[in-house]
Amino acid sequence: MGTISQTELYRLIAESNRRGERVVVATVAHTRGSTPQRRGAKMLFFENGAVAGTVGGGCIEAEVWAEAREAMRTGARGLHQFSLTADEASEEGMVCGGTMEIFIDVWERGEEREKGQREK
Secondary structure (H helix, E strand, O other): OOOOOHHHHHHHHHHHHHOOOOEEEEEEEEEEOOOOOOOOOEEEEEOOOOEEEOOOOHHHHHHHHHHHHHHHHHOOOEEEEEEOOHHHHHHOOOOOOOEEEEEEEEEOOHHHHHHHHHHO
């Protein structure tokens, strides 16, 4: 998996929306220290299990994946902090050792989003 352009990101979200599927978008909101991705990097998680983009790889991405699955199930959005210590990084063969804040956002299915907007 590699980085994803904004054009591709919104194209994939629009396709999922047309199919009536929920999409979870993970965005690197803040980094401190040495991290595998910079602020703004995105990763998409689809209901069918497919993914696109990256927020870093290794153990950070596995933790983000778990949070994204929970968000897919519950619809809960939130900011999550992930730490990659120097020891963990060396175990993964990485040179990172910082922290990342990643916003997990749920893009609702087309019908659910429209219903939510009507209720406001």
